[in-house]
Amino acid sequence: MNSLFRTFSVAASALLLMGTMARAQSSDPINPPPTRKDWLALSKLPDWSGVWTPDMIDQMKQVKTNVPPWTPAVAKQIEFLEAEEKAGRPFLVFKGCLPESMPAWMLISHNAMEIMFTPGRVTMLGESDGNRLRRIYTDGRKHPDDPDLTFHGHSIGHWEGDTLVIDTVGIMPETFLAVSEAVGIPNNGDVHIVERIHLAGPGTLHDDLEITAPHVLTKPWKTTRIFYRQRKQKYDIVEGVCLEGSFKHTTDKNGNAILEPLAYDSQGTPVPNSAK
Amino acid sequence: MNRFVTFLAAISLPVLFTQAALAHHSFAMFDLTKTVTIEGTVKEFAWTNPHVILWVVAAPKDGQPEQVWSLESTSPGNLKRIGWTKRTFNPGDRVRVDFSPLRSGETGGAFKHALLIDTGKEVEALAAATASGKPDIE
Numbered sequence: 001m002n003s004l005f006r007t008f009s010v011a012a013s014a015l016l017l018m019g020t021m022a023r024a025q026s027s028d029p030i031n032p033p034p035t036r037k038d039w040l041a042l043s044k045l046p047d048w049s050g051v052w053t054p055d056m057i058d059q060m061k062q063v064k065t066n067v068p069p070w071t072p073a074v075a076k077q078i079e080f081l082e083a084e085e086k087a088g089r090p091f092l093v094f095k096g097c098l099p100e101s102m103p104a105w106m107l108i109s110h111n112a113m114e115i116m117f118t119p120g121r122v123t124m125l126g127e128s129d130g131n132r133l134r135r136i137y138t139d140g141r142k143h144p145d146d147p148d149l150t151f152h153g154h155s156i157g158h159w160e161g162d163t164l165v166i167d168t169v170g171i172m173p174e175t176f177l178a179v180s181e182a183v184g185i186p187n188n189g190d191v192h193i194v195e196r197i198h199l200a201g202p203g204t205l206h207d208d209l210e211i212t213a214p215h216v217l218t219k220p221w222k223t224t225r226i227f228y229r230q231r232k233q234k235y236d237i238v239e240g241v242c243l244e245g246s247f248k249h250t251t252d253k254n255g256n257a258i259l260e261p262l263a264y265d266s267q268g269t270p271v272p273n274s275a276k
Numbered sequence: 277m278n279r280f281v282t283f284l285a286a287i288s289l290p291v292l293f294t295q296a297a298l299a300h301h302s303f304a305m306f307d308l309t310k311t312v313t314i315e316g317t318v319k320e321f322a323w324t325n326p327h328v329i330l331w332v333v334a335a336p337k338d339g340q341p342e343q344v345w346s347l348e349s350t351s352p353g354n355l356k357r358i359g360w361t362k363r364t365f366n367p368g369d370r371v372r373v374d375f376s377p378l379r380s381g382e383t384g385g386a387f388k389h390a391l392l393i394d395t396g397k398e399v400e401a402l403a404a405a406t407a408s409g410k411p412d413i414e
Contacts, residue, residue, distance in 0.1 A: 088379035090304035097326065112353065127353045128326060182304055203411025228411040235412070238353040242326045249322070 031139075034119035041119070046162040046199055048115045051235040055226035059108055063179050068211075068221040074185050081183045090182035097242035099129045101151040101175035102168055103193050106207050106225050108178055113227075114237055122157055122164060127240040136166050143169050151175055153191070163198040177213055188215035203229040306376040306386040314345060315393075318369040323362035325351050330365055330387060332373055346384040347375050350402055358402050370394055 070078055081091050094100055100109055111128040120139030126132040136155040147154045147170030154170040171191045178184025192212040200206045205227040212220045247259035316334025330347045349355060352362070365371070370393040375385035390399045 085304045088304050088307065110354070111351065128351065201411075230412045232412055234357050238356065240325045240351055240353055244325045245327055245329075249324075 029141075031120065038119035042117050045117055045159065048117070048199070048205065050229040050231050051112050051114050051237060052205055052227035053112045053230055053235070054109050055228065056110055058226050060180075062223060063183070066223050068177070068179065069218045070185075071216060071218055074216045077185055078179075078183060085180075085182040093176050093178045093181050093184045097129065097246060099132050099151040099175075100178075102134070102153050102171055103191075103209055103211055104176055104178040104184065105132065105134075105152070106195070106209060107223070108180060111240065112230070112235060112237060122166075125237065127237050129240070129242050131237070131240055136164075138164075143167070149173065153193070160196075163196050166193075166195040166197065168193040168195070173215075177211070177216060185216050187213050190214050200226075205229070305378060305380070307379045308376045308386070310377055311374050311388065312377045312385060313372060313374050315372045316342070316345070316370075318365045318367055318371055319344060320367060321362070321365035323352050325353075328352060328355060328360070330371075330373070330390070332371060336383075343383045345373075345375075347373055347387040348384070349387040354402055358400070360399070364399060365390075365392075 084091055093104075099105070105126065109126065109128070111126055113124055113126040116123045116125065120137065122136040122138055124134040124136070132152075134152050134155060136157040138157045138159070140158075141156060143154050143156060149170055149172040151172055153168040155166050155168040157164050157166040159165070169192055171187060171193075173189035174186050176184035177187045177191070190213070194210045196208040198206055198208075207225045207227070208222070209225065210220050210222050211217070244259075246262055248262055250258060250260050252258045314332060314334040314336065316332045319331040319333050320329075322329040322331070327348045327350065330349070332345045332347060333342050334345060335342045352360075372391040372393060373387065374389040375387050377385040386401075388401050391397075392399070
């Protein structure tokens with residue numbers, strides 16, 4: 001009798017467990033393996049191969065010609081930062097080699113990037129911040145209800161003809177909405193970015209951004225950022241670990257090659273001590 | 277004059293890359309209206325991200341004690357595209373260097389140009405227009 005009861009209990013527990021697993025799976029979507037059709041579909045997308053370098057001259061021009069609609073309180077802070085920069089006391093927007101983040105990467109980066117298409121994904125790979133990247137999901141998923149807040153946010157995208165439309169939320173409030181490396185303001189949360197990226201010529205890519213940042217802007221801010229295609233191999237992306245500059249290449253007492261941390265100044269810039 | 281110097285000379289926009297491209301700290305720390313020239317010996321050439329740094333031991337003026345100067349440029353990735361390599365400068369090289377000095381008065385600046393005295397080779401900073409001006413898809 002005891003044995004029969006035990007058998008029944010084990011069977012009932014197993015059924016219960018299987019039921020639980022089935023429920024968990026239904027709310028736990030997988031990334032299906034890409035099919036041949038998925039790979040073939042990529043060949044219909046526009047050619048964004050090569051390395052893309054930002055138009056820095058245009059970035060600098062837009063600091064004056066396309067000023068974000070700052071709230072009055074933020075405008076005063078921006079004015080102060082501009083005066084500080086002019087006086088030779090620039091504020092350090094990217095303290096401690098933290099990522100430029102979104103949207104600042106697209107707005108003011110001085111570094112190259114490449115863009116890769118794979119089934120369900122567009123991936124942007126940048127040369128700096130060792131090495132920064134954006135994952136843009138094009139598999140039809142939605143944003144998470146309560147996304148973790150990150151430097152680059154959560155991005156979903158879809159194609160409208162040859163234009164990639166990207167929607168980004170979930171950006172960390174402490175990251176800077178920056179117009180230059182010395183002038184920017186923490187976005188303070190609830191940022192929403194819509195980008196429309198498309199070729200404007202065989203070697204020119206435009207990113208049309210509409211940035212909503214309700215705590216620092218009075219209305220959505222529109223700007224187009226320009227990137228140029230480079231095909232020469234000298235432009236191939238190289239490793240760019242920003243934090244490398246925060247260490248000194250040296251040897252320890254046993255003769256091992258080591259990276260020794262440098263001291264930081266009050267602005268968060270490493271103080272190169274190899275001169276000492 | 278080597279090929280890339282000729283190329284840079286052809287760039288009409290006088291904006292130096294160093295004015296804006298020292299990632300993660302602003303160009304405003306350097307006084308770009310001034311050019312300082314020193315002549316000395318390379319102590320170390322740090323081919324590192326985010327900034328390449330050339331360390332030069334030089335006396336600011338004749339008779340003054342030697343000091344170590346740190347002269348920054350942009351990243352290895354950006355510089356390799358105009359012909360720099362990790363061996364562009366080597367410890368012991370005698371150099372004459374032009375740079376925009378730090379406003380703080382410390383011994384450092386934004387690299388503009390160098391002459392390698394023993395070989396006559398000239399090395400230029402990257403101009404923003406060169407770095408970003410147009411596609412190169414030939």
